[in-house]
Amino acid sequence: MFSLFRKGKKPAEPAQSAASVANTNATPTAAPARGTATLSPSGGRMVKVSMTVNGKAVAAEVDARTLLVQFLREELRLTGTHVGCDTSQCGACVVHLDGRAVKSCTTLAASCDGSKVVTIEGLAEGGKLHPMQEAFREHHGLQCGFCTPGMIMAAVDIVARRGSGVSEAVVRADLEGNICRCTGYHNIVAAVLSGAAGMAAAGTAKRHAAE
Ligand code: FES
Ligand code: FES
Numbered sequence: 001m002f003s004l005f006r007k008g009k010k011p012a013e014p015a016q017s018a019a020s021v022a023n024t025n026a027t028p029t030a031a032p033a034r035g036t037a038t039l040s041p042s043g044g045r046m047v048k049v050s051m052t053v054n055g056k057a058v059a060a061e062v063d064a065r066t067l068l069v070q071f072l073r074e075e076l077r078l079t080g081t082h083v084g085c086d087t088s089q090c091g092a093c094v095v096h097l098d099g100r101a102v103k104s105c106t107t108l109a110a111s112c113d114g115s116k117v118v119t120i121e122g123l124a125e126g127g128k129l130h131p132m133q134e135a136f137r138e139h140h141g142l143q144c145g146f147c148t149p150g151m152i153m154a155a156v157d158i159v160a161r162r163g164s165g166v167s168e169a170v171v172r173a174d175l176e177g178n179i180c181r182c183t184g185y186h187n188i189v190a191a192v193l194s195g196a197a198g199m200a201a202a203g204t205a206k207r208h209a210a211e
């Protein structure tokens with residue numbers, strides 16, 4: 001299992017959960033205010049957070065130190081977002097936060113209160129792959145696939161920011177924060193350029209349906 005913490009540092013205690021995730025489409029009726037704090041049974045500082053993840057309203061009470069990637073993977077069981085490092089370098093954890101790509105391994109869940117989050121699980125629409133997912137499949141832009149969710153989320157963000165006519169040089173530069181140990185990047189870059197064309201052909205500059 002990959003560690004979220006640097007060697008030599010005392011790891012944070014496991015996130016405490018009130019197991020009160022409400023994974024429904026309904027607007028949370030008791031959406032807590034940002035930063036609302038209580039004490040956990042162990043004396044830790046707990047905060048209530050609510051956000052929209054892949055179009056669904058969720059709420060939970062978590063340890064204030066809970067990272068967004070922990071919240072997604074351990075509370076919501078959305079394990080498509082990966083953790084590949086503990087230094088904010090690999091990009092395996094990239095998700096979209098309020099329409100922008102972020103590294104969820106260095107984002108506190110509490111700081112996302114009231115925000116919209118989209119993960120790799122939220123890209124496909126109606127059982128149809130997002131054009132960028134389709135492009136990665138078509139161009140074989142993966143081998144082991146570990147980096148792929150973060151690559152695709154970053155790629156969709158690149159096209160949304162740079163436009164569908166984004167150049168190969170810009171794609172290569174903008175993927176600097178995403179590391180792949182397998183592919184040598186050639187097919188990934190080809191997939192991103194193809195995905196950009198696919199997004200244009202789909203007639204949308206949107207990153208995904210949940211946006
Ligand atoms: Fe490597 Fe987030 S897990 S940058
Ligand atoms: Fe294996 Fe990128 S496909 S790390």
